Amino acid sequence: MSTPLPSLYDHAIADLPLPAGQPAFRRQQLADWLYRQGVAGFDAMTNLPAAMREELASAYRLEPFAATARFPSRDGSVRYLFTLPDGKQTEAVYMPYAGRRTVCVSSMVGCPAGCAFCATGALGFGRNLTRGEIVAQLVAVARHEGIAPTDIRNVVLMGMGEALLNYDNAIGAIRTMIDPAGLDMSPRRITLSTVGLPNRVRKLIGEGLPLVLAVSLHAPDQETRARIIPTAHAHPIEEIMASLEEWQAAIGRRITIEYTMLDGVNDHAWQATELARLLKGLNSHVNLIPFNPWTDSGFAGTPRKRLAEFERALQQAGVSVSVRFSRGRDAGAACGQLALQGAERAPRPAAGPAA
Numbered sequence: 143m144s145t146p147l148p149s150l151y152d153h154a155i156a157d158l159p160l161p162a163g164q165p166a167f168r169r170q171q172l173a174d175w176l177y178r179q180g181v182a183g184f185d186a187m188t189n190l191p192a193a194m195r196e197e198l199a200s201a202y203r204l205e206p207f208a209a210t211a212r213f214p215s216r217d218g219s220v221r222y223l224f225t226l227p228d229g230k231q232t233e234a235v236y237m238p239y240a241g242r243r244t245v246c247v248s249s250m251v252g253c254p255a256g257c258a259f260c261a262t263g264a265l266g267f268g269r270n271l272t273r274g275e276i277v278a279q280l281v282a283v284a285r286h287e288g289i290a291p292t293d294i295r296n297v298v299l300m301g302m303g304e305a306l307l308n309y310d311n312a313i314g315a316i317r318t319m320i321d322p323a324g325l326d327m328s329p330r331r332i333t334l335s336t337v338g339l340p341n342r343v344r345k346l347i348g349e350g351l352p353l354v355l356a357v358s359l360h361a362p363d364q365e366t367r368a369r370i371i372p373t374a375h376a377h378p379i380e381e382i383m384a385s386l387e388e389w390q391a392a393i394g395r396r397i398t399i400e401y402t403m404l405d406g407v408n409d410h411a412w413q414a415t416e417l418a419r420l421l422k423g424l425n426s427h428v429n430l431i432p433f434n435p436w437t438d439s440g441f442a443g444t445p446r447k448r449l450a451e452f453e454r455a456l457q458q459a460g461v462s463v464s465v466r467f468s469r470g471r472d473a474g475a476a477c478g479q480l481a482l483q484g485a486e487r488a489p490r491p492a493a494g495p496a497a
């Protein structure tokens with residue numbers, strides 16, 4: 143297999159390459175075609191000189207994906223399966239609801255964190271996505287949905303992967319999303335999800351980005367957490383909470399707590415009490431997520447009645463909480479399900495990455 147050309151999307155807009163002799167304003171024109179128009183080929187960039195287009199096309203690719211498959215769901219969401227030039231696959235989900243167009247993007251192929259209930263975790267770690275492979279998911283989704291990339295105003299980095307373990311590429315992609323010459327999004331509408339890596343959360347403070355930080359807590363006690371999330375072995379829950387408090391003190395934004403409801407694992411009444419205690423003093427909102435079963439996961443979802451009781455117990459303890467249902471259940475909604483269908487399953491790590 144020949145080495146694919148590098149993608150233009152891997153460049154920050156200020157560093158977009160220009161052929162020798164081209165004036166700087168061509169860079170803005172090029173950015174416009176990439177991020178405002180989201181065109182599929184250099185030929186469509188009609189206000190660029192033909193020689194410039196030819197030179198760019200000989201050195202770069204536009205689309206970083208070798209193939210894109212679209213899986214519409216009955217609830218209106220659309221799952222995307224992207225095949226990368228090396229044959230590996232990653233996923234995104236388009237969710238057009240209530241006047242908002244949201245895309246959930248991936249930061250990796252598979253995930254090294256290996257959470258026991260997660261279909262992506264069962265894939266093991268494939269590789270990090272490049273900056274371009276992350277941001278171009280938005281452009282590709284927009285093109286396939288017949289909208290402009292800038293019509294997408296909400297992004298969640300909650301697909302495959304632990305974004306903070308692919309730190310530079312994930313932050314680089316976010317910087318292109320918020321660049322006024324790029325997708326011109328508000329950082330306040332970008333959600334970055336993490337399993338809870340205190341050192342990386344502290345590093346994120348230094349970026350000064352008012353993102354929504356979503357933390358996959360999934361259990362309020364160290365023992366249960368360590369059972370379902372391998373990274374918990376390296377990061378005690380108190381250390382994670384301390385880093386969240388620091389992030390909130392610096393950035394001033396409410397933190398989202400993700401909590402997948404697993405029958406008989408993390409849904410006991412005492413765990414609701416413990417979760418409320420843990421979150422005291424932190425400005426947070428808890429998303430209770432009904433588990434989306436996938437073959438051989440070994441877990442079952444909390445029955446609806448008990449889920450409602452858990453929610454009520456949190457409310458009574460003064461916790462801001464709601465139930466968030468997964469979209470696209472009929473189209474393989476559990477993140478990683480599409481790719482898992484065509485992949486060998488990896489052995490689970492005994493303990494996750496400690497970064």
Ligand code: SF4
Binds near residue numbers: 260337
């Ligand atoms: S839940 Fe998130 S961090 Fe855990 S394995 Fe799945 S993708 Fe990775």
